[in-house]
Amino acid sequence: MATTRGRRTGAGTTPGARRNVGMKDVAALAGVSPKTVSNVINEFVHVTPATRERVLDAIRVLDYRPNSAARNLRRGRTGMVGLVVPEMDNSYFAELSRCFLREAEGTCTILIEQTLGERRREQDVLTALGERVVDGIVLNPLTLRGKALADHLRDMPVVLIGERPSNGLSDHVAVDNVRAAREAVEHLIGLGRRRIAAIGLQRDTEVGTPQLRSTGYQEALRAAGLPVDTGREGETIGYHRSDGARAMAALLERPQPPDAVFCFNDLLALGALRVLHERGVRVPEDIAVIGFDDVDEGRFSVPSLSSVAPDKDAIARTALRLLRERMDDPTLPAREHVVGHRLRVRESTASRARSGLGG
Template sequence: MNSVAARPRIKDVAEYAGVSPKTVSNVINNFEHVSERTRTAVQEAIDALGYRVNIAGRQLRQGRTGMITLAVPELDVAYFAELAKYVMAEADRRGRTVLLHQTGAVRERELAALHGFDAQFSDGVILSPLSLLPRDLATRDRRLPVVLLGERPAEGGTDHVGIDNVRAAREATAYLLSRGRRRIAVVGGAVRGRLGTDRLRTDGYREALDAAGLPFDADLVLPMEAYHWQDGARAATALMRRPSPPDALLCLNDHMALGALRALHEFGRTVPGDLDVVGFDDIEASRFSVPSLTTVAPDKQEIARAAVALLLERIDEPDAGPLQDHVAGHRIIVRESTRG
């Protein structure tokens, strides 16, 4: 046998195992019509030589880069940072590299991602949009595989992964009602406008009130321009200054809920004595606040796994089956902000 190079090749494995390079390729690609004896001999040769599949070379031969793009609104919002971590881990497990982009929730940058601003580098895009319009999906370049996270601007047009936001908010509101809370404010909610996450979660809140036979008070729904710590703090302060303040806050992300906790503390309100506070997203900081934060926890790992799997399916077979809408799980994690 010839001496093996520093980085063994398929032909080195073939020579070591006494088979053809084509047979080695069939074993690597897990083709069925290979005898168990041959498969074992090839695997022993691979192990002995330390051979590793050249994924990059294979992808380039197939006209692909081996990279996918993840486009999210803000990386300093912990939910998106944590989700990105899971997407990158899942992509790495499946032999792909992730290009990470921050859109700032600006429609032009979301459109650029939707139309493949990295098309020459990326095989497909996972996009979490906040500003896209329904017509944007209808006019997108269908040659670029896209999976949307969160809420879609319109039905159809692309694969989608998200949680059932109506149900999640309904369950969170019902939980607060079960604790005797009756004036529940929705921080970051929306009564009207396009059907985004804020509207869907507000709809779930209204459904819980209806089921409990309680009237809906639009003054308890506070739309927010942004969902940051300071926005939650400002909202809580404004609510506490009202003649009839709420007895619970349902904040539509954990950043606002944590900001609200700080403002309530400074205002002299106890949580959960005077008020209950519930957030959304189960970011890591929610476990370490004082009090720790009760929150609606989407299954971020499932979202990442499903999004990567759907995207890779479309990359491999663009016309394989109908578009899919994957609903990931969620649960309410009860902590001190409602439990004491």
């Protein structure tokens, strides 16, 4: 279990020299009442943005550090939030976790757990964290849904992230996977590619990443008048580099190999790139490759990887905001939030002159 506690450190403050700064000092500097300062610290929503910014500026200037332990005790809280993801060694979840840690800085402690996508682990982690260890949980489920998931939502504020729909059970934050996948394939079509394969299908799973991104892939082909060839749909057991490598190798054995590949995540795409390099296939001249997630290592692969970039910061920011609101008012109706994404075009689908590390 990984933990972090965010805390601001005043610039230029030397140990032992810092005088005690109270809420009244912050209020005086900001020109507001101590009650308003308390409302800002406790993130009450009825403070105007201008007033909130004035108070936050005063807190930074004075290096004021609220007694979070006492505040949480008064509110019957621990000051800790659980973040449950499938795999910490998956680059996307590692980067997303970092966004959560950054967003939580100065407000709460994040406890990070991984489930390896196993149903038993998802249940065990929710049960363990739910026994008042944390005030709420942000969960990316891969197996739990329906009643099995609902059973864990009755006694604990939970916000779901990822592609598995919440079906109205809980607050849910995700990207529009269908639209994002469609845009990735439309980019390949715009390059003049006509034999576009997909890597990452998992036909025996319920609604989730494979189904949503497959839908966007097929929609783009049909809209362009291109056939949906199931022989170009590479199925994978997992979403790791080795899975992408195996699927790419199989696609190259076809009588007419693809001229472009849409991979359902960047790790699959990186595995595919390795096989193409080993076989002497030029990217993007012979086969263009695009991934999904925009992980850091894709910027430094050779060639650098074009990818769909979900707004990871927005996922963390929105999920934590919804969780705080849910903790304050458990009677709120379940909410669905879609965050933005963008297409980052790099060398794997464009010439070196048009791409770069910063793209």
